[in-house]
Amino acid sequence: DVFEHRTVAGLAELITGRPAVTDADRRVEPFALIGEADRAKLPEGVDDAYPLSQVQLGMVVEMLVDDSRNNYHNVSTFRVLDDKPFSLDALQAAGRLVVERHEALRTSIELNAYSVPLQLVHATAELPLGRQDLRGLDAETVERELRDFTVRERATLFDLGTPSLMRFFAHVTDGDCWWISVTECHPVLEGWSHHSLLMELLALYRQLRDGLEPEPYEAPAVRFADFVAGELESLASTEDRAYWRGVVDRHAPFSLPTGWGEQQDGPRELYQAWTQWEDLERDLRKLATDSKVSLKSVMLAAHLKVMSQLTGEEAFHTGVVCDARPEVLGADRVLGMYLNTLPFAVDRSARTWRELVQQVFAREVELWPHRRFPMPEIQRDAAGGRRLLDVMFNYQDFRQMDATVVDDRAGLDDSPTEFPLTVSSRAGHVIITADPRMLSRVNGERLVGMYRAVLESMAADPDGDAQAVYLPVGERDLLHSAAGPVVPSAPVERCVHQIFEERAAASPDAVA
Template sequence: MAIQDDTTDPTSAGTTRQATLARVWADVLGVNRVGLDDDFFVLGGDSIMAIRAIVEAETRGVSVNLADLFERPTIRQLAPDADEAPHAVETPRSTQPVTQDLVSPDDAAKLPPTVERAYPATHLQQGLIFEAMLHDESLYHDVISRRITLPFDEGAMRRALEALSDRHEALRTSINVTDYSMALQLVGRSAVPPLRTTEARGRDAAEFLRADVAYASEPFELEHAPLLRVAVTVLSEHSFQLTYGFHHAIMDGWSENVFITELMSRYAAFRLGTRPAPADPLPDMVRFIERECEAVESPASREYWLARAADVPAVAEPTARSTDRHRLSVPIPPDMRERITAFGADTRVPTKSILLAAHLAARHAQYGGALPVTGLVSNGRLEEAGGDRMIGLFLNILPLAVPVVGDTVQFVRQVLQAERDAFWHRRFPYAEMTRLSGRPLVDTTFNYVHFRMERQLRSSGWLQGGSLEIYDKISFPLVVDAVQDPDSDELRLDFSADTAVWAPDQLRTIAALHSEMLERICRRQSSEPIPDAR
């Protein structure tokens, strides 16, 4: 792999430091060449891949900060200085003990002997639990069901679940919000997820699968780990349905991909009587809690979000709420995907930011030209070796309000800059923002989803295509997910709306506005303004 520069021979361009970064980026992103002015995110990178690139660069002697990578996403911007040979560094040690002073001595003294360790619940965990207690205990209880094309071995599955529980603290964690001076996460010494099995070979499996979903959907007692349960219905000698329910407070979407990938790799090994491949060590979860505490105490982050909150118009509280959802999925046609890619290459704007700009423009048009606001779902995983393999809840909601001014290219770049500005303060909890401002700041969220780890599972042949079923309940009135298929260029927009707030025809109108704004942006006519209203 050679670093590429438009003005010089690609085999001789760049300093040693730049060439090292180019090799790292090429390896992480799976591309053949990386130019000095190629944007990491336009090439297909995201926050998870950025963590991998930073860790790998560190092992090769080049230090890069994650926030710097978001602010200066080309090699020329990141490493503009004179040549600097990579220095030898130790691989980041993720298993060093962490000095734990986040739990008071009085609380520590009250911990039962079954608890291995404890640390504070995050603001987002507390928020999810509060919303469920206030509205419906089924909120933020996710159920996933997948068709697995392997013979079922109950002993191997139990061993795989036990191995995963030993590796990931989140799978042994309960959350207590009443018995201590603060809400605490309590990590049990042992808490293997329960497994229920059903035999349905030669019978109509539909009734059994409905029973599995009902079992996985049963409410959890948050004070008792694990907050995960598993059901299997054996369909034939060569396939079974794997259904599992978990509380969102212990597992976000990327973590679910980690869970199913590691579970099935261990299951496959145990079923064949072999030992799973050794797993790399994971960072300590306490470090994530410490980063959030530091953000809450940061004057710069507090002032930044107070200023952003002052710009955000008031959010109208719905007069009625429901946990039922209208859902609509809109595939983005191939020709539009090509135009998004071309627009991104021309303007050096990542696909995620183009889709976010279309979302904000749609909200601008929907509300008659008002300042568009959304809650951007942000990842706050640790920038350490293994940070991308942790199971837990590492998300935050970042309110973004971007005035729709100028032409389409200017607007899209303003959206990208707003993302970059917010990224420096991404760990400041949304719950703390709302507390400081005295009101909710968003009623809609936007999330760009690209679970590349799913590719590993699909390539194994174990996962039957089209068999994934997801059942979830969330509290935001409107949720928009831009979903990138991990195996192809396929892209779609998924809309989920509270049935008490939005009618089906209104959701269809919202979806149509998103398609229209995406079409306008990707016409590549920079002089064309975003419309004020439909």
């Protein structure tokens, strides 16, 4: 509703005469989502238990596959701006407080002991916290130490049966800053929760270090169990199932071009490439405002345009990350893994950038009521059993991050997935993370060049040609030169295959 009716006046008119939404009928009681037999088997000290969502389960399976990749076992390192001496005691005390506040930090995962894979919310849990002294080291050595730490952490999986499935580690350095590494079992937290938790932990740390008493915490009435209940309700919906079946049936799955990868021996090693759009932000936001859409719709439209240049399909779908949090007061403060990567439909009918972003926005609004239907079930419903999504687009805007506390220009992140290509729009950049076996580094750079070319055209003229081909700087000239000189020939009354045979006979060793 907020997407479609973007003004206070529009929303006021919409809700006139509608009954008030009540939150009371949205609550899931503890243990209500599991059967009596499973309840009887639960250990002491468990406050609640409910099934894993299907995406959570998929992440766990990808994480545990014995290939040394450890997908969805993430390590991120942030530079904390702080001119006071570091206190491990204050950080540990802050850690105890966030564990008490948030069920996600007291959640364990059990795959086999119950009738379905469950997540168990424990009454207590321990959040591992450590410290490393890097004072006296130059910046280059500090960065090397941080990268080495990331490698070690990425290799060390959590015991899923023992909460907390998060680890924090402080790296103390000289000057007015220190670093904090966050190791995360992605199946229990997504990006919004991850960044919200970090800011909450640092705020508590500063209060406790400075001898202040943290304000009393009042937990929202909604819980992560309500999200799981919403997914179960969607799975039972014939309307949701039919919607996604229609998207998949009417649109071809997008695949990366054949031959764009490179042969590679040894373990899979992802790489990143990026282009920035900060200098275009004002004009891109103007395009969004004038078109009555969000900036996310503009960035998603640019992504879909680039993907359309890599396929001959007239109508296709590719993966877009959606947030499926319950629409209940306080849900934004409940930590959990609410993401669902869904097939987003696109065609080539839009003639201008304005038409394209409006078309993309309309499809976002259209799919929103169906976003809780889990992607694994869409995959199972698809005929033929082939993988539906090779590419994932993720628009990220973690506006809760305070740049005066955490330096948003510094940091490390290693968060691998099973997707051959992921594309993220965040912090004024388009960032691709790719498997070189499916998309070589050279072609990855070509790809980010296409994103820049498309965004430049969108920013320059909202009514510009959305059906033209936008290539990186210099590539069109390169293609023309590679084609060689054009050799004219006189018109003749012969078939094409006869002309081809004559040319092949005249130059049998030439490349066709």
